[in-house]
Amino acid sequence: MREIFLTENTHGAFLMQMARLMTLNLLEVDIRTVAYPDAEHPALQDIHLCIKQGEFIVLAGSSLAGKTTLCRCIAGVIPHFEKAVLEGDVLFEGSSLTGMRLAELAGKIALIRQDPSDQLFCTTIEQDVAFGPCNLLVSRNEVRIRVQESLEYVGLQGYEQRSPETLSGGESQRAVLASYLSLHPTVLILDGAADQLDFQGRRSIYMRLLQECRSRGLSVIVVDNKIAELGIEADRVIVLERGRLASITTKLESRPSGTIRRIFPLCRDVIDSTQTTSPELQSGTASFLRGNGDEESAAPIISVENLCFSYGASQFGLTNVSLRIYEGEFVVLVGENGSGKTTLAKHLVGLLRQQSGTVFFKDIDTKCLTTAELARYVGYMPQNPYLQVCTGSVREEVGLALQAQKLDPNIIEERVAHWLAKLDLSEVASVHPYRLPGGMMQKVAFASRLIHEPEVLVLDEPTSHMSFPDDFKTMELLTQLREEGRTIIVITHDHQIALSFASRFIFLERGKIQAELSPEEICLTSHGTRFA
Structure with missing residues (x-):
């Protein structure tokens, strides 16, 4: 963020210090299992890896691969805050996270989650960005400087007095990023935290963070299903599959298509x-x-x-x-x-x-x-599908609109089963929607809108959290609905x-x-x- 000005005599020493730090293991992950209550299988198994200072790492994998769970373990959210049993340990700078309080990690490890709405809670953007430094007892003048720098960094200068609820999804994600950057963390974890930004905005943010990795040793871990098309050169790509470490590579897998133009x-x-x-x-x-x-x-x-x-x-x-x-x-x-x-x-x-x-x-x-x-x-699916969750299971959520119409229970059951199967949700029918990753939650919201057969569908970023195969299937389904006479209106950056x-x-x-x-x-x- 802030530029570091070095004299000619200190420049060489600074580079040597950075080179030394970047050979050290900042994070050491040694996880045997992580299991959620009432889950049939562990969310993670046999995850062993080290992360060095200054690395830019991409976590890849399909829905339910365990990416979010791993991010929460690395940030100390599991086991301190979230109800999950962790067998193993995660070390930060040689110290066990299980022996540290979350408050001790503030300003060191920052986890930015997918949903910006529950991470902006003040009346203005300026207050949200200042909240973290104020709680770290940073001086008043330094807080002002950090707020200004962070908002400029994410392209929200001039938004200081805006209310969070007036922001678009992408603007909200920028504001959340600014609020965490103002903490000056050592590790920054973005779990789908930029997937509502437009193409140029996402690329710009990632390129600037990559520069931070190289210049001051910030370690960045990114979960983004569509990062490959941005041309970002990550240091490593860690691929998870069904909760296990599938591979570690240096190359992002691009979409199976031709030249991408915007x-x-x-x-x-x-x-x-x-x-x-x-x-x-x-x-x-x-x-x-x-x-x-x-x-x-x-x-x-x-x-x-x-x-x-x-x-x-x-x-x-x-x-x-x-x-x-x-x-x-x-x-x-x-x-x-x-x-x-x-x-x-x-x-x-x-x-x-x-x-x-x-x-x-x-x-x-x-x-x-x-x-x-x-x-x-006119059916509407908002950017944030979690905002409309009203029930305790995927099955109930999908059928809620039909229950409100007081249709025959047999008809409701039949139509719910149809849409669950159509969108590959049958296996999670009894799961609480809040337990699902973003891509699957978007499918639940999608099914909830389709089931009562509106004439017009208005969908705001309906596939932003999805992987490319699910993205493509969703658009194919929308095309089928259009051929049946429905009218489709979609907002998308894809x-x-x-x-x-x-x-x-x-x-x-x-x-x-x-x-x-x-x-x-x-x-x-x-x-x-x-x-x-």
Whole structure:
């Protein structure tokens, strides 16, 4: 974070000291088993590894491989806080974590979890970032410096007085990262803690952390199912499989596909190339696509006219947004974190009410419907699937909407079994949703929305925690639903996947629609060059 200025005489000594430290084992993991109460099998078995100071390590593996459990062991959360039986030990700088209190590890080992909502608890971002240093009894002036540095580091300067609940998912994850960076930890563990950031944002954060590893000896451990496509050169990739150490390599396995290109910069290229000839685009209301032309004669299933919304006195929100979405479309909302995608999605499902403008579902003004009434027709899956958990098991959670409709129990059982099997959730049907990893929890939330068969599905980052195979299967399922007549609206930063399935992209920037593009228009650059 803060630059270290060295004289010519001290530079050589500093490099020698860093080289010496980076040959020492900072963490030594010697785990025989880790078992959760009532679990049939241990979550981890026979994990033996050492982590040196200054290493950048990626933990890889499928859902339920044990990545999160290992992160919690390394951070001391297991066995001190979480109910799990640990046989073995983890040493930090030669001392056993089992013999240390969590308070002793504050400022040394920082574990950033996947869900940002339960890690931001103050009324402003500034207070959240200052909370840790204040509890470490850092001086008032030093706290101010750390807050400023940390927010600048994650790209949130100017957000000091923002309330956490007004942030997008990616912005929330940036704020959480800033709050941990302000502690100046020795070890930083990111357990899916950047998976809601856009492509450029994730790459930038990881590259800066990699630089911290090289320059000041920070040790970083990352769990990110899609880190391979970012071009990050990790020191080691530790692969877990069914709770065991499967392999240790230096190469990240990329997706089984061709050249990865990103939609956001390509949209910007197309927009820039047409700025001089498209006055409609300059006003932020351009439309490059209306399907194949047939939709123009049909009534839209969702129409938005001159929608405006702001969060209090903040400049953030939506400005004069107008769009039409037709039955059977697969529409993807694209834009950087904070561009207004989630705010727009919440208006479509009635969770936010427009301050001016209109939102119609078919010929009904959504202001005339309660959120519950609108939910019968428009299903919504938020960025954070854990926020909507209401029951004690996956089976109950998936069937909750049907129980609210008081359907016949046999029908509920049959439909629940169908969707559990469809999404590979049958084996965890009796498990509490909070015990599932993020990718599987997204499947549970997905099944919960699909089971009552809404006409429109609005999905906010529905696959951000999933591995590539599950990501692809989910999009294939959405395509099948579209072919059955459903309308799909998806927010995603996984643009490569989206290019394979979407019929239209709506590009937002600073709360305005800047363009509507077909996949063909995106794949055809301003120079007419097509890419894979």
